[in-house]
Amino acid sequence: MASNSSINATVHRPTADPNSPNANANANADPRFTFRSLLARHPFATLRAIAARRGLESEAVRASTLAGELTDELDSPAVLSAIRADLDDDARLALSLFGLTDSPSWPLSGLKHALSVLGATAESVVVGLLERGLLALDPGVEAGPGQPFDFAARMASVGSDELELWVHPALSHGVRIRPPSRAVLPAAGPVGQIREPDGLEPILRLAALWQRTGAEPLRRTQQGTLYKRDRERIEEDPVLSGPVSDALAELPAMATLWLGLARRVGLVHLDPGGEFFLAASAEFWTENAVHLPQMIASGWLGLRTWLEWAEPSAEAPSAGLPLVFLRPALLLWLASLAPDTWVTLDDLAEHLTAIAHGWDRTAFTETPGASAATARRASKSAAKRGPQAPRESPASRALGRVLLGGGYAMGLVRVGEEKSTDRRAVQLTPLGRYVLGLGPPPPPRPTFEHFLFVQPNLEVIAYRQGLTPPLIGRLSRFAWWTKIGAAMELKLTQESVALGLEWNLSPSLMLEILARHSQRALPGSVKDAIDRWASRRERVTMYTAATLMEFSAQADRDRAATAWTEDGEGKAFIPVGDRFLLVENAQHVPTSRISTTAVRDYRLPPERCVSVEADGVTLALDPSRSDLLIDAELARFADEEPTPDADRPGGSRPSARRFQVTAASLARAFDIGMTAALLSDWFQRRTGGDLPPAVGLMVRPALLGAKPWKAQRRLVLNVPTAELLEGVLQHPATRSLLGDRLGPVSAVVPEDCVDQLRAALKTLGVEIDVS
DSSP states (O other): OOEEEEEEOOOOOOOOOOOOOOOOSSOOOHHHHHHHHHHSSSSSHHOOOOOOOOHHHOOOOOHHHHHHHHHHHTTTTTHHHHHHHHHOOOHHHHHHHHHTTTTTTHHHHHHHHHHHHOOOOOHHHHHHHTTSSEEEEEOSSSOOOOOOOOOHHHHHOOTTTTTTEOHHHHHHHOOOOOOOOOOOOOOOOHHHHHHHSSSSSSHHHHHHHHHHHHSSEEEOOOOOOOOOOHHHHHHHHHHHHHOOOTSSSSOOSSHOOOHHHHHHHHHEEEEETSSSEEHHHHHHHHHHHHHHHHHHHHHHHHHHHSSSSSSSSOOOTTTTHHHHHHHHHHHHHTSSSOTOEEEHHHHHHHHHHHHOOOOOOOOOOTTTHHHHHHHHHHHHHHHHHHHSSOOOOHHHHHHIIIIIIIIHTTTTTEEEEEETTOOEEEOOOHHHHHHHTOOOOOOOOOOOOOEEOTTTEEEEEGGGGOOOOHHHHHHTTTEEEEEOSSEEEEEOOOHHHHHHHTTTTOOOHHHHHHHHSSSSSOHHHHHHHHHHHHHHHHHOOOOOOEEEHHHESSHHHHHHHHHHHHHTEEEEEEETTTEEEESSOOGGTTTTTOOOOOOOOTTOOOOEEEEETTTSSEEEEEETOOOTHHHHHHHOOEEEOOOOGGGTTOOOOOOEEEOOOOOOHHHHHHHHOHHHHHHHHHHHTSSSSSOHHHHHHHHHHHTTTTTOOOOOOOOEEEEEHHHHHHHHSSTTTTTGGGOOSSSSSEEEEEEGGHHHHHOOOHHOOOOOOOO
16 A cells, blocks of 8 residues: 655746845835935925926926926936036036946935045035936925925935935936046156956956856845855855956955945846845846946946945944945046046046045045045155155055056056156056947957867866957856966866756757867867766756655555556656655546555654664654655664565565664764764654663764773672661671672672671671572
């Protein structure tokens, strides 16, 4: 008789959520909806004033209706064109910061800081844009009816870090970026020792992170941080946290940097429940690989979850934030130069100090001008020393953190040395000018076709000169990145090939990619390994729902499968394991011929289905209450006793299955990590009782190192009654001549006291026989 156990499995396919560029905003918020909602919270009189400034005639009588009309108006190309033509340079500069960083919102403190560094009067620019309804903020407590809303007072009453400014999406991407024109940067002299990155470093690191996340999603806490195990997994990964070989400045917390960029570009996204970071589908590389350098550069400009300095602490949560908003401002200043003109970091620092005191401070709470004054003094001292002993000022070091760190790593900045002074000089790369919308797309890098060395041990060496973003995407789908440097190393593993198959690559296509770019013919071991691993995966079939029927023995299962298949008109019963049959449709199960009382619900605690026999080492399994897991559990520390069919009368059920616990089976269990505590817990859950003494007898000596037990011969005195033994133990002539009492009428007699005890008892009229 078979028992029926039902197993249901559900496959969840993640859906991509909108990846918010703003770390402080809701990741699923629609920027256009948020913009309209904030406008609707303003007093109706303020919205009427905004409409009048724009020349919008409206019959709306409610703030929400008028806010919707003001928002919808910005979707009109004609209206947008008129608004752009009416903007001054500072307003264009402010709106272009939103588009440049691909961010629907900026904190007020960050926008004011960036505008001041660009030489604009930040507060008047922001107020002007708010009064025209081109930016929106949370108005807080609403003003009274008919009273105009004071935007300047609102910004002054709340900390700049707490107010967030939102822009209409059409405005952020529809305003042409114009570099600042109030002052001219001092050009550097002739420059040598020019270094320019190949732009592949962030793409390679993101590809490795994509692989790791595809193999095992990263778990996220309710506070938005990673769980300790997952954080350590990426922080201790040498590929993700290893130093950049071509770096000119330190990149701290690199795992945080790559994860932040991966989210910004959409290579990693949150699941709908917000509990896991999942890898994007492989189609991401097909659709975005060509544009990935630009996407990464824009993502870095607006990235707020990573800082150029150390990670923010509880004591100084805003540390480093000004540098975050300094990134686009510095690039815009470099964009004001001609494409072939350079500027030294010292001259750029001096130029910024003259425009905005405190531009290089590392916290908004720092006194403005303090670091700038230090920078001026250091710069003047360096000028007095002459070109023979140049030294970077603190302000130049701040520039180095931004431009020589992230800016260089993202491929936006090239670096050289001024020949006359040996000072560091910088200028934008073609990619940098393209990201700012000031130049054509950069020309493709020259590459060569055969750049791979595929080793017989399944390791692959790849040279950077042949890599492109699309090729990085193709290789990342089935070869595991193990080292990133001047030459890259990849490894073909069973896991990476399985991921490739999951990401819709066939074994023949994997081999074709390797063969096309390899400098020599592929070793035979590579084809054999890929085909073997692929065939193993193809043998795995997943059922979202199925019914498993358990039999007491394999012979019973085989007889039932044959009979039921013949009687069922081709309905398939698939053998699984040694004692199970699988059927996809539960209606095909012959319920009239089997017992269906043993349906298992695996969400409940395990059932007690094992009994311990009198010897303490034999375990009997009750098939009516057993489940699919019990066999694997017992096999860890016990051996099944054979139950040959020859011992069974014809047609009768086999006897209960029995398992024997032996010293050898326990040694096997300890080798695979089982402990006495785990074994005791298993007996509590599966038998309902404590660890049997007979099993404990075999467990504890092994844990104590099998120390020998002491054994010795003893002489025992047996007395007719307990009362007489009490008298011997109490009488002063005999009590010191006996040892431990063993029972009611027995006690130990030390060997050296036998003669004295015989003599003492004889005086009492008692004879003892020591034979």
